[in-house]
Amino acid sequence: MSHIAFIGLGRMGAPMAGNLVKAGRELRGFDLDPRLCAEAEAQGVRGASSAKEAAQGAAAIITMLPAGEAVLAVWKELLHCAERDALFIDCSTIDIDSARQAHRLAAEAGRACVDAPVSGGVAGAKAGTLTFMCGGEVAAFERTRALLSQMGEKIIHCGEGGLGQAAKICNNMMLGATMIATCEAFALAERLGLSDRMLFDVASVSSGQSWSLTHYCPAPGLLPTAPASRDYQPGFMTALMLKDMSLAEAAAAQVGLPTPLAALAAQIYARYADRGEAERDFSGVIRMIREGRSAEAETSQAGARSKGA
Numbered sequence: 001m002s003h004i005a006f007i008g009l010g011r012m013g014a015p016m017a018g019n020l021v022k023a024g025r026e027l028r029g030f031d032l033d034p035r036l037c038a039e040a041e042a043q044g045v046r047g048a049s050s051a052k053e054a055a056q057g058a059a060a061i062i063t064m065l066p067a068g069e070a071v072l073a074v075w076k077e078l079l080h081c082a083e084r085d086a087l088f089i090d091c092s093t094i095d096i097d098s099a100r101q102a103h104r105l106a107a108e109a110g111r112a113c114v115d116a117p118v119s120g121g122v123a124g125a126k127a128g129t130l131t132f133m134c135g136g137e138v139a140a141f142e143r144t145r146a147l148l149s150q151m152g153e154k155i156i157h158c159g160e161g162g163l164g165q166a167a168k169i170c171n172n173m174m175l176g177a178t179m180i181a182t183c184e185a186f187a188l189a190e191r192l193g194l195s196d197r198m199l200f201d202v203a204s205v206s207s208g209q210s211w212s213l214t215h216y217c218p219a220p221g222l223l224p225t226a227p228a229s230r231d232y233q234p235g236f237m238t239a240l241m242l243k244d245m246s247l248a249e250a251a252a253a254q255v256g257l258p259t260p261l262a263a264l265a266a267q268i269y270a271r272y273a274d275r276g277e278a279e280r281d282f283s284g285v286i287r288m289i290r291e292g293r294s295a296e297a298e299t300s301q302a303g304a305r306s307k308g309a
Helices: 013-022 034-041 051-055 068-078 096-108 121-127 138-148 163-192 196-203 238-254 260-277 282-291 293-308
Strands: 004-007 027-030 060-063 087-090 112-115 130-135 152-159
Touching: 004 013, 004 051, 013 027, 013 034, 013 121, 027 034, 027 051, 051 068, 060 068, 060 138, 068 087, 068 096, 087 096, 087 138, 096 112, 096 163, 112 138, 112 163, 121 130, 130 138, 130 163, 138 152, 152 163, 163 196, 163 238, 163 260, 163 282, 238 260, 238 282, 260 282
Parallel strands: 004 027, 004 060, 060 087, 087 112, 130 152
Antiparallel strands: 112 130
């Protein structure tokens, strides 16, 4: 069986590649950071000196990169030197325009491809429980199933090329906003004299229930697996949530849809990141909200901006 090339061995890519190795796949990986390559090699990934070397002879090429520009640059380099039947899979979270451009480039080169961003964070990547949201032709999607199932539990076809990214952006838009609402509720409960435990016990079985509450509760000590119980070590970094909220805002602007709640949420995460917390888990925004003054100032600034628009 031909090997799999994995380009991008960061916090998500490395454990995903490691799970493919555990499943018996031969992996050749590359990252611009030599330290990440070395860490991946410790998990059984065979290192390569370049993306092109990793992709030579590969049956599938998986990219897990930080931005659309990086994905397009790598695909432009590899599409014309890969094996004729090589399958291209992009698991990055990028803007929809870049995803659709990647599909166009693949079609022009006669390559099958799928955009397959993930949900589940670092914990899901390590546990192999990710959800893959896939966009592309049905035939290409069917070819990805066996491979993606070795890194995740749910493989969903969302439609044509780029719609995997659309699903990811909309999903994280909801997550970002509901986390802030959840944090505000815990801050309010505290000031009213209601304990975190009591609010959790009530809301988790009532209409306030959400994934942000029951799987990722921002109040420490309630869920041992949540970042809140590990001093907000990610998890999902605030910088990445801010990136995803910005992608959602850009997509909404392109189609002329006002999304004021998402815009305000993005501003709050930006404020939290600016405090030096960009690499903390995004649920740690509860600490800023509990202070009251910082969150109120951000809300006031956002209101002033929206009045001036």
